Amino acid sequence: MSKSSQNLVIALIKYNCKVNESVSKALKPFGVSFQQFNVLRILRGQKGVAANLSTVHERMVNRTSNTTRIVDKLINKNFVKRTVCKENRRKIELFITKEGLKLLSVIDSIVENTEDIETQKLNEKEKDKLTFLLKKIND
Numbered sequence: 001m002s003k004s005s006q007n008l009v010i011a012l013i014k015y016n017c018k019v020n021e022s023v024s025k026a027l028k029p030f031g032v033s034f035q036q037f038n039v040l041r042i043l044r045g046q047k048g049v050a051a052n053l054s055t056v057h058e059r060m061v062n063r064t065s066n067t068t069r070i071v072d073k074l075i076n077k078n079f080v081k082r083t084v085c086k087e088n089r090r091k092i093e094l095f096i097t098k099e100g101l102k103l104l105s106v107i108d109s110i111v112e113n114t115e116d117i118e119t120q121k122l123n124e125k126e127k128d129k130l131t132f133l134l135k136k137i138n139d
Helices: 003-030 034-045 053-059 066-075 098-118 126-136
Strands: 080-084 092-096
Touching: 003 034, 003 092, 003 098, 034 053, 034 066, 034 080, 034 092, 034 098, 053 066, 053 092, 066 080
Parallel strands: none
Antiparallel strands: 080 092
16 A cells, blocks of 8 residues: 555544534434434335335445444334335335424434534535545545
8 A cells, every 4th residue: 555545544444433423313312323313314205105224324424334223223212104005014114203203303404513513624615525435445
């Protein structure tokens, strides 16, 4: 690994940890983890269409998470509903509940504010360029 590659990877890891900590801290008063927040946003994005565990897992930011455990916690908090598919009883369907949507309506702006704070040193053009470069190496 070249020195510039090593410096880049270290900077990315440090920044990832910093942002993760900030977002987690913002979510803590609501009793929701970053991974749970991610699942709720995925299910909201389904716009009422059922999702299964594998769909949710594929779309998660951190795919190393235990999706089943995260969903179970959200079900216990009444933010997600799990049903058995009528056409295929082996298939489990997941939906966000009204309570889950209500929670997101409150915490979305808090997370957006945290994201703005974490990226405030960059102007919009720099943010767009960095996003482009990160997507380039992530594909």
